Amino acid sequence: MNELTKDSEQLLKEIKKHIHESEYWANKFSMLNSKGNTILRGCFKELKDKQMISVQWADNIPYNIVVLKDGYLYEKMISMRSNNIDFHEHMDKCIFISHSTADSKVAELLSSYLIALGIPSDSIFCSSLPGNDVQFNIPNEIKNKLKNSVLNIAILSENYYESAYCLNESGVFWYVNTDFILISLPEITHVNMKGFLDKNNKLRNLKNELDVFFIGDTALNTMNISRPNSTILARESEKLIGEYNLFLKNRQKSDENKIDLDDFITDDVKIIIYYLLLNRMRKAKISDVKNWLHDAEVYNVNIDSAVDLIETSNSGNIKNGYIELNSDVFVKLIRNRDYLLKQFSSVIEEYTKLSSEIFLELWNNDKMDDCLKLFVAYIVDERITFFGDRWMKDEQIKSISSWESKNSIINILSENYSSCLSYFIREDFVYPSSWTEYGNVRGYTLNNSLVSLFLENCAQLLDELNRVKEDYYLDLPF
Template identity: 25%
Template structure:
């Protein structure tokens, strides 16, 4: 069973340090998948999407290196959703600046009630390494392990400071040119819309062909966006439906989207079922559905959407903004 480090490329420094720790305590480099390092990443000539998909299908032990940057990356969230569905086992490791009460973490694919640990916690690192013994050849030399942990903690102690400085600098640059970009973008879009011929979707998916031809209800499109944005390929139904709707309301508030999905969630879900895009994945003791799983075919498509599909989804989302008169009924916890 290989170890797959799911991470944001912006946290490659933490990932490299983690790889050095794992190899330092005896785990073979051949058992580690870390795409930000050529020695542990994608072989030359391989398609990145197909290669990652095959690695995930082999049911690895996934180390989710969670950070604010991770949850801002659509690629990371898609990777999380795919790995979560078919993984063997996983552990959550948090960067020092990660907030456990963040909306994205509390409502993502991974159960936030599971125990993870901050990457700079010495005691938790010792426990984590000890847990690896069940599946991997970890050295019994405790002196060596303690030495490698000290080296690891020393190597990452300044990462958070560097990241914070980079974020502040980047934010300052963005604020200086934001107004000018907005004006230019509006004028450019007007010109492009008048001159460019409409793009056509040439894929085989009936669902996305219907999307491009305007045959889908808005709630179906918004549900698709919700699935992509939260990396949730399993959705509550039946007696658990209200819990999902509660999550959707929070998501709508955070993203400035109106209540079309939260008020028509049941209808959207039924449409997904009728189109065989979702099937029952869990039932109550009485045999009633309580959870639906998005079909594997649609999951694969959502992990690698063509730009034209993304643009169409975003267009429909923009046409469903939250209005001032809508009052949030969400109990934020």
């Protein structure tokens, strides 16, 4: 960092003093003569060229001035240089706070406290890495910060001990010859400390005023920063303790509402809970849940068993074809909605079997006979999505016969409709959607993914469909 001329140094101080006064520079320039105007503009240019400030001009007046990092540090650099202190070596010094992401709020409170005591924010490094990621290599940025750290602070918690990153950092704390402070959350005591930082080390508590004072004093001393007056120290310490107590209170409420995935005994239960949370519903019609499973092509799910388990576990009740969760259960679930949806989505994927993917695999491997291919041609041409069975079968066969006649195709499909429908039922390409008054299935609906494939994205099928239609073309003698 290069030294400024005296005029530019004075201007930098003036900019900092009036940084929030929008009309200050317009008034100042209006009172300058030509020589003063030229000198002042030269000083602005020097500050900009030396990256002390950024500035924008309008009508020859600076209107948007931002003091950059070197501008804020300039006076400190000059003071240290006069005392033969290496500025850059000093500026690399930092306080390293190791913590789990799940405890980032505590790290934030601690950082705010240290900044309020006079420690520059860019001299505090919080690792803030994902608390439970299973990774074992400390990134280069963290290595560099650990190397330049003059004080290491670890915020110990259950989350901390579950993090491979945090355990690696604690190993470095133990190994290097750098002062460190251990702050424990309520669940960590000398009895259950793990790893390198064991019970032989003192634990500090952010609820304890003496511990908070110790942390502040140690941080200031290691950074060679003067202690603020006792009023400021007492005020900021009291603020930290109050905010930390509030954090613990909210944390306890969060723990009370925490969901244990073992509470959900079966995948069937998880899937019905997924549906309710997805739609933010406490009460749902059981038939709607089943229709959703059909639409989403989720198979082998026993919804009746799931709702029975929910009722017998006193988590909800079944009445008039509806499943309704108890209000306390629903509140607990909805507070964890994003987490549960993410966890249960993998269960949904496990039971999802898209008909279109199964169909294409069979089609591309030539596992379908010509009669089935004609059935697909009929569906594509006539845009059919419903297939009648039992007494409704006759109407479907009439529709097929009409299509065969229109396309001059031998009546092979109309004579084999039942076997084609049976194949689609067996492969789960269709699902029951219409019943007789006695509860017997009388009609089936094509699964959504096949509707999309046959009616909207069938280009890859057309050559083979046209081929089979030509092969069964009925060449009439007239």
